[in-house]
Amino acid sequence: MxxxxxxxxxxxxxxxxxxxxxxxxxxxxxxxxxxxxxxxxxxxxxxxxxxxxxxxxxxxDIKGTVYSYIVSYRPFLPGFQDDLPLIIAQVELEKYPQIKIMANILGCNIEDVQIGMPVQMTWVDINEERAIPQWKPAER
Ligand SMILES: [Zn+2]
Structure with missing residues (x-):
């Protein structure tokens, strides 16, 4: 697929x-x-x-903290139905707090996500040429 x-x-x-x-x-x-x-x-x-x-x-090496987030239970775009529920977060960059970047948080239970949670940017290769930035919980 x-x-x-x-x-x-x-x-x-x-x-x-x-x-x-x-x-x-x-x-x-x-x-x-x-x-x-x-x-x-x-x-x-x-x-x-x-x-x-x-x-x-x-x-x-992009670190940040969760500034706001929503949990999506229904796919609003095709292809996301297997990922639900999906955490979509606006993340404030640690070194550049003026910058907030919206992406999914991968590998995180919805019970565990919270405002201020440290996250690390990760990139998911979606085909041989393209990759998209996402967030994952940061190691503590
Ligand atoms: Zn300007």
């Missing part, structure tokens, strides 16, 4: 983010004018509107 979930589409605005994910690294957009970390990436800075945005490589 191949990968049945939607594969995130690379666009002009977000492709450095997904190219980095394919290499199991995190790249985020940063505004040249006001230094705002612009995530999710877009054509211009969400804070000041400047179209001058650059990219910063944050590497592959």
């Amino acid at each position: 191949g990968y049945q979930k939607p594969i995130p589409l690379k666009t002009l605005d977000n492709h450095p983010y997904w190219d980095a994910a394919d290499r199991h690294e995190l790249m985020v957009q940063k505004c040249v004018s006001c230094n705002h970390y612009n995530h999710p990436p877009g054509p211009s800075c969400a804070k000041c509107g400047s179209p001058e945005v650059a990219w910063e490589n944050l590497g592959d």
Whole structure:
């Protein structure tokens, strides 16, 4: 069976983010004018509107804490029915608390997830070319 979930589409605005994910690294957009970390990436800075945005490589050791989360019991997209219930969390990065990244938390019981829980970014290879960032509980 191949990968049945939607594969995130690379666009002009977000492709450095997904190219980095394919290499199991995190790249985020940063505004040249006001230094705002612009995530999710877009054509211009969400804070000041400047179209001058650059990219910063944050590497592959990405830690954070759960800022908010929801538990999904029904598939809202095809391909997720075997993963339910699914924890979808917004995670605040430890070194860059301005940045919050939304992804699933894998390998975590729904009874165990809580706000402030430490998590580590992990990348799931979805085919030979693409990988997607996800979270997993951090080792303590
Ligand atoms: Zn800006």
